[in-house]
Amino acid sequence: MSAPAASERPLPPAPSKAKLVISTLAALAVAGIVLVTVVLPAEYDIDPLGTGDALGLVVLSGPPGGEIPAREDGLIAHGSSYRTDTRTFALEPGGFVEYKYRLETGRAMIYSWTASGWVRSEMHSEADGAPAGTAEFFEVVEQTLFRHGSYLAPFPGIHGWYWLNEGTDTVTVTLHAAGFFSGSTEFREDAPAVEREIRETPEPGAFRAEF
Structure with missing residues (x-):
């Protein structure tokens, strides 16, 4: 069917x-x-x-009025962009170099440096107006090949490192840094200090609206 x-x-x-x-x-x-x-x-x-x-x-x-409550900690706003810097230093046996960034109070930087051989490393800062030859030390390492970290300036001045090659071979130190510094100063034995301006990253005005 x-x-x-x-x-x-x-x-x-x-x-x-x-x-x-x-x-x-x-x-x-x-x-x-x-x-x-x-x-x-x-x-x-x-x-x-x-x-x-x-x-x-x-x-x-959000609360009435369209405002959302925000925490006051954890964020530091700046009126300019951060800057980046990469430097390489050759240290002969017994040679040293000091390299410091200009940072104002509350300005931060991150850094990473490596050495091709053992070096003595001192991270210290010279405050504006402090007596000549004085410094505030944050880290001293007798022998090291690298350091990575972040730093928040507790006062205005120049902040950075002293590297000393105590070995018998030439050592190369390579530094990478980024932060809200405005310039750097390099010190070497029997040589005048070298000051450098470090440009913003990106260039000033790159993302500023034009009206």
Whole structure:
């Protein structure tokens, strides 16, 4: 016996009014839950059940007036871009070099330097107005091949390193630094100090809007 044509097949019974009412009420209940637990806390800062705070949604709405509270720690804004600097120093046996960056109070830098042989390393700073020949020391290492770190200037002045080659072979020291310094000074034995200006990265005005 052949199957009846599609047009001859009986249609499924329509849902009863009771089922329609139950489905409608269930949909309204779900919408109400979403409204109370998600929409109101996120959009209107209304959190009657505390779910918005637990889910981190209250912050999306912000306080009245459109202002969002912000922490005052952890961020230091500057009016100019950071700068980068890379230097290589060749130290003959018994030779030394001092290299320091100009940093104002609260200005930071990160650094990484390596040496091809053992060197004595001193990280110290000379404060503006301090007596000649005085310095504040932050790290002294008798023999090392590298140092990596960050530094926050506690006072205005020049801040950096002294490297001494106490070996019998020439040593090369390579320094990479980035930060909010404005220049550098290099000191060597029996030679005048060399001051350098370090340009901003990117160039000044590169991202400043023109009106």
